[in-house]
Amino acid sequence: MADTAAAGDRALSKSETVYRQLRERILSGRYSAGYRLVLDRLAREFTVSAVPVREAVRRLEAEGLVTFTQNVGAEVTGIDTADYTDTMQVLAYLEGAATALAAPLLDTARLDEAAALNERMRALYGADFDPVRFTELNERFHRLLCAPCPNGHLLELLDREWQRMALIRRSTFSFVPARPAASLDEHEHILALLRGGAPAEEIERTTRAHILRTMEAYLEAGRRP
Structure with a gap:
């Protein structure tokens, strides 16, 4: 049980780290509207599995900074x-x-x-x-x-x-x-x-x-x- 909790804490920490870095890149304009967030590529860049990246991107989606489109995937939200x-x-x-x-x-x-x-x-x-x-x-x-x-x-x-x-x-x-x-x-x-x-x-x-x-x-x- 303790090992499971510790693993959960580590996963949360990775997700938080990825979330903060992606968020900063979007807000700073480094990732502009329409920029595709490819989970596998980001996982390799941050040296993590796809799970914390997916969790981070979902949080960004909830904030309105990322949009999921069918057959396209996650991309930085633009403004109409x-x-x-x-x-x-x-x-x-x-x-x-x-x-x-x-x-x-x-x-x-x-x-x-x-x-x-x-x-x-x-x-x-x-x-x-x-x-x-x-x-x-x-x-x-x-x-x-x-x-x-x-x-x-x-x-x-x-x-x-x-x-x-x-x-x-x-x-x-x-x-x-x-x-x-x-x-x-x-x-x-x-x-x-x-x-x-x-x-x-x-x-x-x-x-x-x-x-x-x-x-x-x-x-x-x-x-x-």
Whole structure:
């Protein structure tokens, strides 16, 4: 029994090692969209069996970084630009409206929590930047500000679009490395408007513009040679 447990620990360690290295290569752009992850070849490269490689690739698939296609296998997930653009535009307008409606109901505790999330994102933005984690915290920030919105139907629509964006790709910040810093500053501006009781129209307009700037940064990056 002990030998079996020890073997399991070793296998887990190998899987974790492969997972972290593959993830870093994808997020850094070394493995770009469409790059095929051939399990046998990766197993030889990492000097492991195919099992930990398969486990690592499955984790990456769950994160939306890898896609399995029949008769093709595992490959790095790309982004459908048209779908991404449509979804971001919808998110911009829905979030703008939801944040403006939620503004009178946002208490100090919730705003402080949002500010703390923004600081956690800022701490991530450095040499060891993790765009997937950054994106997760970014979504939590926006959900937190929208949550008190009294229009339940609007929140349902917004949740559906957040889920759609997660299916397109969990993170786009790896493609626009200069965008996170500006995004964090824009978060602070939105929080200042909310704390200061700014007009609903200004809150809605500022939130919408903030989201559209991320979309525009991604599209601009895609146009570069």
